[in-house]
Amino acid sequence: xxxxxxxxxILFLFAVWVxxxxxxxxxxxxxxxxxxxxxxxLFTGPLFTRRGLYHLSPKRLWGKFVYLFVFLIxxxxxxxxxxxxxxxxxxxxxxxxxxxxxxLTEDMDKLWLANSITLTPGTMTLDIKGDExxxxxxxxxxxDVEEAGETIKGAFERHLGGE
Amino acid sequence: MFLTVMTYxxxxxxxxxxxxxxxxxxxxxxxxxxxxxxxxxxxxSTLGAMCTIMGIGFLHPAWWVKCFLLSLFILMTNxxxxxxxxxxxxxxxxxPYKLVVNECERYLNEEKGDN
Numbered sequence: 001x002x003x004x005x006x007x008x009x010i011l012f013l014f015a016v017w018v019x020x021x022x023x024x025x026x027x028x029x030x031x032x033x034x035x036x037x038x039x040x041x042l043f044t045g046p047l048f049t050r051r052g053l054y055h056l057s058p059k060r061l062w063g064k065f066v067y068l069f070v071f072l073i074x075x076x077x078x079x080x081x082x083x084x085x086x087x088x089x090x091x092x093x094x095x096x097x098x099x100x101x102x103x104l105t106e107d108m109d110k111l112w113l114a115n116s117i118t119l120t121p122g123t124m125t126l127d128i129k130g131d132e133x134x135x136x137x138x139x140x141x142x143x144d145v146e147e148a149g150e151t152i153k154g155a156f157e158r159h160l161g162g163e
Numbered sequence: 164m165f166l167t168v169m170t171y172x173x174x175x176x177x178x179x180x181x182x183x184x185x186x187x188x189x190x191x192x193x194x195x196x197x198x199x200x201x202x203x204x205x206x207x208s209t210l211g212a213m214c215t216i217m218g219i220g221f222l223h224p225a226w227w228v229k230c231f232l233l234s235l236f237i238l239m240t241n242x243x244x245x246x247x248x249x250x251x252x253x254x255x256x257x258x259p260y261k262l263v264v265n266e267c268e269r270y271l272n273e274e275k276g277d278n
Contacts (some may be wrong), residue, residue, distance in 0.1 A: 019232050022228060075210055082202070086189050093194070114243075118206075119205070119206055119242050
């Protein structure tokens, strides 16, 4: 378990290094990058991830991949929505704070869900406590926990939870 | 031909990005309270910054990978930081503007009881 965490952190850091430097021509750069990732991983590996290589299982990666597209579409919708609200003279807002329950258990998944909620139309995560998310909703349509959850989380939770 | 298309795409993305950045600035000025301002600010500025950076990537194909990585970082950290700002202000007692429902009051009181 510990080793898997370490390897996952090293792989992740090294991938970022390669992308940032574009250094596939110079072996010296690659070696330096690898050594630095190993040293950093030794210190931060346990903090960075809890499940290690489990995150790289094909099923989870595919889930993340599909999720990215769903998410980008929602992001564009959110921005058009905000632009409409901001630019319309009457400023149509109807804000409220609602509570939503999530079925996700992984901390990383919750983080992604919270991030997605913040970036989708009219909602922003205020706080997470256990399995409850508190959400500031710019245009409240319903106060029911279940119904609000379905409207806000929508497809995200299904894609993120795809294990 | 290909390069021309890339250039046009780049300028188009730059334009869209700038538009959303302007919208987010107007939003911050027009919204009534901190939470609504954060909403307008975060969403529009995230897409705005991403579009601008990707536009630069299209104009300079050599930087494409770096630009992609940068926009990914923005995508991950921007909503997080605004969430943290909102949470901190909620806990330090910034009053929201005219809420329709507020499920938070009970929860904040519970928190106080715990401590």
